[in-house]
Amino acid sequence: MHIQHWLETVPAVAVYLMVGGVIGLESLGIPLPGEIVLVSATLMAASQDHINPYVLGACAVAGAIIGDSIGYLIGRKGGKPLLAWLGRKFPKHFGPHHVATAERSFTKWGMWAVFVGRFIALLRIFAGPLAGVLKMPYWKFLIANVLGGICWAGGTVALVYTVGKAAEKWMGQISYFGLAAAALFGVGSFVMMRIKAKKAAARSGERQEAESAPATVGE
Structure with missing residues (x-):
């Protein structure tokens, strides 16, 4: 079966729910x-008539606004202990350095950090919870949240959909061979990254052992 035919079997409702759900959870702080899911779904909409880009954009905007609002309420209730817990659970995203960077942005820009943060991966995850932790007035947060969600989600769908329609003929040429090549490339990249990470960890362990080894005193 050609990939184009397979895409036609994917229910539009499933795409809408996936986009709204993933963006909502990300905005909540997970x-x-x-962004990847939104762009991929929009490209699908550009090549599949049964996926409405307006409905897709509305679901993305709703997910962004609702997720951010829930994140704000959680942050306001949880406070600093919440950030400490998130730092333990997701050290690569909520480590002390990331939290400090986000706090500086909020302190300097206020509600603009919520709006601009929608376009920045790190702040997009932090915006809702951190605004709640820092006790930003909800009306300010809501204005920035709504405007940021509309501009980011709606703008992304509009831009990617326009580009996708222009490249629709090319996209229709994609076959199982192309997908297989992309999958092999992705798996190969992942394996290489794992190997490099293990080598780096091994080198780091050797350095730590060397530093912790007791010094030998010569007579």
């Missing part, structure tokens, strides 16, 4: 690839 590290998920919301």
